[in-house]
Amino acid sequence: MQYETVIGLEVHTELSTKSKIFCACATRFGAAPNTQVCPVCSGMPGALPVLNQNVVEYAVRTGLATNCAITRGTKFDRKNYFYPDLPKAYQISQLHQPICTEGWVEIPNAENRTKRIRIREIHMEEDAGKLLHDPWEDASLADYNRCGVPLLEIVSQPDLRSAEEAVAYVEKLKAILEYIGVSDCKMQEGSLRADVNVSVRPCGAGEYGTRTEMKNLNSLRAIARAIASEAARQIGLLEEGGRVVQETRRWDDDRGESSPMRSKEDAQDYKYFPEPDLPPIEISEAQVEAARQALPELPETKKRRYITELGLPEYDTGIITGSIHLVRLFERASDQCGNPKEAANWIMGEVLGQLKATQTLPEDMSFDPDSLGRLIALVQSNTINRGTAKKVFAEVFSKNVDPEAYVQEHGLALITDRGAIVQALRQMLAANEKSVAQYKGGKAQALQYLIGQGMRALKGQAPAQEVRQLLEELLE
Amino acid sequence: MTIDRNLVLYLEKLGRIRLTEEERAACETELQSIIGYFDQLNSLDTCGVEPLSHSFPVANVMREDCTAPSMEPALLLSNAPQKKDNCFLVYRTVE
Structure with a gap:
């Protein structure tokens, strides 16, 4: 049976603001562990967030550049989960009224035409900290520098049909984000990463198959390989009469395979509610229009x-x-x-x-x-x-x-002194009497050889056109 | 909404806490009375009423994108039960 792969991407991009989304800590990449952390982003009791206005501006700009509608009344929601990468035990994100909805970007497809990939929504949220495994303690080390770095999550519709299309889509988003100056998009530094949802279905089927998700892919190569591998795994399962289980899987790019993530199994109940510490945001028509005018x-x-x-x-x-x-x-x-x-x-x-x-x-x-x-x-x-x-x-x-x-x-300039060129060519001709004779006897190729010798005598530093012309004159 | 023992066990798991049997029983009764109290709201007809997420008419409280000094790592980590290399040491979570 022929199968079709259906892919949707959630692309996370770190915004290149100077300070974090809810506090004034710096966002610089590569700082020593826990040196860009304050009571707000480390979740100290009583600390309150205040929104960075550039995050809203960058989100509006991104929405306009990807043909989205801008939500005039937008707000944040609280996503609760216990995991040591987020010391507040919740992430401030947007669930119900994301700042941008219903957009699209175009990618080139296989027939060299353009294909429109729909964007469901773009929302603002805070990044989580970084956990490193410490093999000596068999424990994890938590560095909260990245905690609270502003992120946009750009959620596509399941419009992609191959690993190549997914890569083209990420490349297009990356180009747009770079053009409008909202992110440096350095995938190797995690500024741009993608969660990939993959399902397969028999060609022509109307309904989608059961999808799996692979999180935090941070290179185009990993995205392409993870999709190809996951589609093949799912097709294999279906061909053997099995079924695909909806789950989050971890992609191991070194081994080229994915495995189920046990820890995420029953962590899906986030008990979202409106974020009480942040008042809503109202975006005016004038603000949207100004952003539209300012788009490069x-x-x-x-x-x-x-x-x-x-x-x-x-x-x-x-x-x-x-x-x-x-x-x-x-x-x-x-x-x-x-x-x-x-x-x-x-x-x-x-x-x-x-x-x-x-x-x-x-x-x-x-x-x-x-x-x-x-x-x-x-x-x-x-x-x-x-x-x-x-x-x-x-x-x-x-x-x-x-x-x-x-x-x-390095004395690389061309010799412009005509006299010097002529002199060098004369010497060369004197040393190549045989070729000169051949040329005069009507053998046209001999000229090419002489030009070559002439350029060599001039160490390649004379204009070839001029050397040819002078040689012809000298041979007359 | 009914709070039963299974729901309490589920909440324990979500909240990463472990209760004793007595605490579970107490939790079941107390949560039931709290939820029961809020259930009264369901008797109101809220058709056509927009959901309210903030009760004060305040919007657009934002700050300029400027940085300020962060905490000293030593101070930040001073309450950490376990630390290493200027990091918080936590249970193994990296798979």
């Missing part, structure tokens, strides 16, 4: 503009607009060299090449973004040739060297 150009619009206005190939624009960091580099470089196509070629060739070779993410590029445009300008002004420029770019990328200074220091 989003990935899809930018992509279309690059294609129609700049004449860039569709594939290239898809790659470049997929990351705000590549967009920034591209736009800066094309402004500087005045040639968007050339800038795009450099991004697609050398920049992506270096990123891949060094396994670097676009957000971790550390060279001066002006350097790429300046380097391209050096090629355009015939100061260096393309081959040299590529070598210089490798130095820019890895050591952030200044392109002009590097070219000068």
Whole structure:
């Protein structure tokens, strides 16, 4: 039997506010354990939360960028659970009136058309602390720095049908969140992570199968692998006449398999109630309109503009607009060299090449973004040739060297003194009498050989076009 | 709503506490009377009444996104029954 996989994602993104959602502790990643904790976020009795206004602003911005309706009267709810990652014994979240509802984003699907993935809701909540296992004590160590870091949970409808679509959806959300500046989306630091709901059903069936959930997947690769593995497991069960049990499973990315999470079995009764410590939030029409006006150009619009206005190939624009960091580099470089196509070629060739070779993410590029445009300008002004420029770019990328200074220091500039080129070519011709004779005897290929020899004599530092022209003149 | 022994056992589990048999019996009676008291509300017709989550007409109490110093870790951990490496040491929960 043929089966169809049905996937829904809950994407959690940490907002890049300076302070936490309900207190003034810093949100900086990587601080020493329990150094960004106060009475509010550690749940000390009597401490009261006060909402960070930027969290609301970022949530509205995210809702608008994903075509959601903004809830004018929104509030928080208390989700009760006992687990040491949350010392208050409850998480302040939103259940009944989430700040954004009913949106969508578009992803490219297999036929290279776009598919619309519906977003059910986006809600604001606080992140929990981090638990580390201590093998010596056989106990857990609780670090509450992350407790109270603002999160948006973006809940999709079960509109995704393959691991590839799920990855494309997360990539699209990530691009949008980066564009609108609400999150750094660093998956390796947990700023963006996903809970994945998977079910399978026979193709053509109307009803959904029983779903399982895998929590906290923090890489695109893990999301793709977890979905593929879980779908295969469920299909295997059904084929053997078994049935899928609704449960939370833990994905082990190292072993490439999932297992049921015992601890979550009967913890689903959260006894939600309206959060009494936080008054409701009213969002005005003017506030929504101002946020809408302030939205930057989003990935899809930018992509279309690059294609129609700049004449860039569709594939290239898809790659470049997929990351705000590549967009920034591209736009800066094309402004500087005045040639968007050339800038795009450099991004697609050398920049992506270096990123891949060094396994670097676009957000971790550390060279001066002006350097790429300046380097391209050096090629355009015939100061260096393309081959040299590529070598210089490798130095820019890895050591952030200044392109002009590097070219000068290493004597890489093209020889512009016509006399010097002619002299070098004369010497070369004198040493290659045989080829000269062949050329004069009508063997056209001999010219190519001589050009090669000429470039070699000039150490590749003369404009190839000029070398060819001068050689032809000298051979006349 | 009826509070029976099974519900008390379930609440114990949810609340991560363990009661003695006497406490369970007391809990059953007391919770029953509390819930029974609130059950009176069910006799009211609330059709068309919007659920109320806050009784004061106050909204939009927010702060600017500014940081302030956090607690000293030593002070934060001073009440912890067990600690290690500036962390709270808790029962094993990592699976």
